[in-house]
Amino acid sequence: MNAVITLDLTRSLWLWAAALALALLMVIPLAGWISAVAALVVVIAVIVAWIRAGYRFARQGQQLVLADPATLPAATYRQPVVLVCGDGLADLFGKVPAEQLALRTTSLGCYVRVPALDQLSTISNGLQALRPHWRGQLSVMLVTNPGEHTDAAELAGRVRAFCHQIAVVRERGIGLPLMLVSYVQAAKDKARSEHAWFSWEDAQPHPLVREAGACTRLTDWQRQTADSATCAARLCRSVQVSSAATWLKATLLPHFEAREANYPRVCAINLVPVLPQALAGNLWQQWLCERAGLSTAGQPVGEGSAGLPFPDPLLNLLPLNTSRSPILRASVTAWWLFVVTGVVALASSAWQNNLLLRQVTDDLRRYASIPMAERRDQPPFALREDALTVLRQDAMRLDNYYRQGEPLALGLGLYRGERLRLPLLATIASHRQPPEPPTLAKTPDPVRLDSLSLFSTGSAELKAGSTKVLINALVNIKAQPGWLIVIAGHTDVTGSPEHNLELSRARAASVRDWMQRMGGYR
Known part of the structure; x- marks a missing residue:
C-alpha cells in the first residue's frame, strides 16, 4: 500500500509541477505560438513522467520476490534493516534461491540478503518501494571471511566493486551506514562455549567485547573469569582476534580508506567453531603460516552444518535516521517547487515593470527635449506632435491598467506604472500648439460689361x-x-x-x- 501511496504522490508532484509551469507561462510574456508550444511540451512531459513512474514502481515491486511474504516486517517497524553482502550468506540465511529475497528478523533488527554485489542498488530501491518509511533505517553489512578466499587480488576486486555499489546507492540520498564483519574459525575449537563479538568502532585502536548485552574492554574481558581454563582460552582468543584484526587492517581497510565516505562505522570479528564454507589453503591459513609460522592442518575445512550468528549486539551502533513520511517529503518538494516558481514569476514581473518604467520615462524625456515651435511650419512642431502621439498611447495603456487592472506579467504586487500615469496625463494636458496663421478672405473677380x-x-x-x-x-x-x-x-x-x-x-x-x-x- 505504501508503494501505491508513493506512486500517487510522485504523480501528484508531476501534476503540481505541470500546473506551476503552465501558470509561469501565463505570467511570462511570450509570443502566442511560443507559449502554445511550451504548454504542449509541458503536457507531453507530464504524460511521459506519469507513465514512466508507474512502470518504475511496478518494476521495483516485481524485482523483490520474497521467500515468505509474511516475514517482511510491517511498515511501522523501526529497528535497523541491514542489507547483508559478501560471504557466508547460505550459512546466515539458509538455502534460499538467489532470485528470492531472503531475510531474518530478530528482536534487534532485520537482515536482508543481497545475493550478489551488483544487486545492492536493486534490493535497496525495491525495499524503499515496499517500505518507504525504512529509508533512514537501512544500513549495509559486508561479510568478508578470510577462510573462504584463496586469492587476495580477487578479494580486493570484490571489495572495490562493493565500494562502487554503495556509492551508487548513496547518490540517491540514502546514508546506508557500513558495518564490516568477519567470521574467523577459532583454533582448536575454543569458541564453542562463548559467543562474543569483538568490535572496533569509529576506527578506535582497541577492540570492545560485546557479549550477552554487556560491553567491556578486551583486557577487562580476559580477567572477568575465575576459571583458569576459561582465562587461558580467552587469552588464546584475544591473540587470534588481534591477528585477524591485523589481517583486516592490512588487506581490506586500505580499499575503504581510499574512499573516506565508505569507511566502516563498525568493524567486527566473531570466532566460530567451524566455518562451513572454508577452503583449503585459504587466506587465513596463508596469513598464519607466513606471519606466525603456525600450522592449521588440524582445523576442519568445509565441515559442519552449523549456521553463523547474526551480529545483533552490534546493531545499536548503527545510526537510525527517522525518515520523514512520504506525504511530508512530497509536501516539502511541492513547497520548494512553488517557491522556485514564485521566484521566477517575481523576477519576470520585476523585469517587465522595469521595462515599462524605462519606456514611459524615455518617452517623457524625448517629448521634453523637443523645443516648442512658434509656427507650425517649423521642424520641431512635427517632432513634438509625434512625441505627443506616443505619450497618448502610453497614457491609454496605463489608463486601461488603472481601470481594468494590470496584467499578470506586471502584477504580483510589483506594478509600478501607476506613479507615472498622473504625470503623464499632466504632460499631455499642458501641451500647447502654436496659433494657426490668419486666413485672408478671397476677393471675388470683377465681372466686366461692355x-x-x-x-x-x-x-x-x-x-x-x-x-x-x-x-x-x-x-x-x-x-x-x-x-x-x-x-x-x-x-x-x-x-x-x-x-x-x-x-x-x-x-x-x-x-x-x-x-x-x-x-x-x-
Whole structure:
C-alpha cells in the first residue's frame, strides 16, 4: 500500500509541477505560438513522467520476490534493516534461491540478503518501494571471511566493486551506514562455549567485547573469569582476534580508506567453531603460516552444518535516521517547487515593470527635449506632435491598467506604472500648439460689361437687347446673401469729365435698378 501511496504522490508532484509551469507561462510574456508550444511540451512531459513512474514502481515491486511474504516486517517497524553482502550468506540465511529475497528478523533488527554485489542498488530501491518509511533505517553489512578466499587480488576486486555499489546507492540520498564483519574459525575449537563479538568502532585502536548485552574492554574481558581454563582460552582468543584484526587492517581497510565516505562505522570479528564454507589453503591459513609460522592442518575445512550468528549486539551502533513520511517529503518538494516558481514569476514581473518604467520615462524625456515651435511650419512642431502621439498611447495603456487592472506579467504586487500615469496625463494636458496663421478672405473677380452692348451713345437707358448680357452677368456674379455688389464704371464719350461722371453714375444706377428688379437684390 505504501508503494501505491508513493506512486500517487510522485504523480501528484508531476501534476503540481505541470500546473506551476503552465501558470509561469501565463505570467511570462511570450509570443502566442511560443507559449502554445511550451504548454504542449509541458503536457507531453507530464504524460511521459506519469507513465514512466508507474512502470518504475511496478518494476521495483516485481524485482523483490520474497521467500515468505509474511516475514517482511510491517511498515511501522523501526529497528535497523541491514542489507547483508559478501560471504557466508547460505550459512546466515539458509538455502534460499538467489532470485528470492531472503531475510531474518530478530528482536534487534532485520537482515536482508543481497545475493550478489551488483544487486545492492536493486534490493535497496525495491525495499524503499515496499517500505518507504525504512529509508533512514537501512544500513549495509559486508561479510568478508578470510577462510573462504584463496586469492587476495580477487578479494580486493570484490571489495572495490562493493565500494562502487554503495556509492551508487548513496547518490540517491540514502546514508546506508557500513558495518564490516568477519567470521574467523577459532583454533582448536575454543569458541564453542562463548559467543562474543569483538568490535572496533569509529576506527578506535582497541577492540570492545560485546557479549550477552554487556560491553567491556578486551583486557577487562580476559580477567572477568575465575576459571583458569576459561582465562587461558580467552587469552588464546584475544591473540587470534588481534591477528585477524591485523589481517583486516592490512588487506581490506586500505580499499575503504581510499574512499573516506565508505569507511566502516563498525568493524567486527566473531570466532566460530567451524566455518562451513572454508577452503583449503585459504587466506587465513596463508596469513598464519607466513606471519606466525603456525600450522592449521588440524582445523576442519568445509565441515559442519552449523549456521553463523547474526551480529545483533552490534546493531545499536548503527545510526537510525527517522525518515520523514512520504506525504511530508512530497509536501516539502511541492513547497520548494512553488517557491522556485514564485521566484521566477517575481523576477519576470520585476523585469517587465522595469521595462515599462524605462519606456514611459524615455518617452517623457524625448517629448521634453523637443523645443516648442512658434509656427507650425517649423521642424520641431512635427517632432513634438509625434512625441505627443506616443505619450497618448502610453497614457491609454496605463489608463486601461488603472481601470481594468494590470496584467499578470506586471502584477504580483510589483506594478509600478501607476506613479507615472498622473504625470503623464499632466504632460499631455499642458501641451500647447502654436496659433494657426490668419486666413485672408478671397476677393471675388470683377465681372466686366461692355457699355456699348448695354447703352446707346450718350444715353443711360438700357437697350432693348441688353437683357441677355445682364442675365449672364448676374449668373457669373453668384451672389450670396449678405454680399455687397459694387457697380462701377466710367465713360468719356463727351470729353467733359463732369458730364462723363454724371453719365457713368446714371448708367450704374440703371444696372442697379435692373438687378434689384430682376434678381431681388437690395
